Amino acid sequence: MTTTDTLDPLVWDPYVRDCPTRAxxxxxxxxxxxxxxxxxxxxxxxxxxxxxxVDGVSQKMLxxxxxxxxxxxxxxRTQYPEIPPxxxxxxxxxxxxxxxxxxxxxxxxxxxxxxxxxxxxxRG
Amino acid sequence: MTTTDTLDPLVWDPYVRDCPTRAxxxxxxxxxxxxxxxxxxxxxxxxxxxxxxVDGVSQKMLxxxxxxxxxxxxxxRTQYPEIPPxxxxxxxxxxxxxxxxxxxxxxxxxxxxxxxxxxxxxRG
DNA sequence: CCGTATCCCATATGATACTG
DNA sequence: CAGTATCATATGGGATACGG
Numbered sequence: 067m068t069t070t071d072t073l074d075p076l077v078w079d080p081y082v083r084d085c086p087t088r089a090x091x092x093x094x095x096x097x098x099x100x101x102x103x104x105x106x107x108x109x110x111x112x113x114x115x116x117x118x119x120v121d122g123v124s125q126k127m128l129x130x131x132x133x134x135x136x137x138x139x140x141x142x143r144t145q146y147p148e149i150p151p152x153x154x155x156x157x158x159x160x161x162x163x164x165x166x167x168x169x170x171x172x173x174x175x176x177x178x179x180x181x182x183x184x185x186x187x188x189r190g
Numbered sequence: 191m192t193t194t195d196t197l198d199p200l201v202w203d204p205y206v207r208d209c210p211t212r213a214x215x216x217x218x219x220x221x222x223x224x225x226x227x228x229x230x231x232x233x234x235x236x237x238x239x240x241x242x243x244v245d246g247v248s249q250k251m252l253x254x255x256x257x258x259x260x261x262x263x264x265x266x267r268t269q270y271p272e273i274p275p276x277x278x279x280x281x282x283x284x285x286x287x288x289x290x291x292x293x294x295x296x297x298x299x300x301x302x303x304x305x306x307x308x309x310x311x312x313r314g
Numbered sequence: 315c316c317g318t319a320t321c322c323c324a325t326a327t328g329a330t331a332c333t334g
Numbered sequence: 335c336a337g338t339a340t341c342a343t344a345t346g347g348g349a350t351a352c353g354g
Contacts, residue, residue: 097326100215121207149335153337174291178214178284249316250348251347277317
């Protein structure tokens, strides 16, 4: 037997109240995950590199986001025993499968920002 | 001149701290927007229909989500002066452009839920 | 039926200071 | 460099009651 048969995968449906996919969507839709995954899409990155790329993220939130991604198997963390310490984060195979959907979202936001601003202004 | 040249569209970039695209991503990534847009993908829906489809959403959050989508020009609200009142929500043209990216996200969540659960279980 | 108003709590996030 | 710990705050979100 397996350890993944908590529920029947065939019935997983985020439209259903307690389906775990809903919590998963919550997580990948949070304020920083989209950007952190995007930053890591370019290849392995150090903590400070990601922090610079994701402008404005606090140390706390970056750590927290990376830990969550690690726990979900989307990112690996590799620490090199050097001084000063060096730590690299990298997308896993599963993490890579998120790149395209998230990039599509980013592109949507950039493409349609003018239309959204216009709609907001129209009811100013 | 136009009213949409708040910033140069060519430099819109969610990786930059105060870029409005980042707030837009926040919004469409919130707990309910993905599901509400998905519900409306089937065509115009009444408030109560959406509420049933998006299992567990509170009246308050559904109203709030729909108002935000309306303000951003992604959804239209049509009230029919009947008794009892009937209100229909429908995706705008721009709203429709969100369907595919969001559906891709949903599908990612459903597809990779087992892998994520396995990763979580693997670290007890 | 379709909301609005209010209260309340949990959590997400930020700022700051400290450590191996 | 790469965190951890702590405090403070803003926001998200639910429950409930009421209104057109």
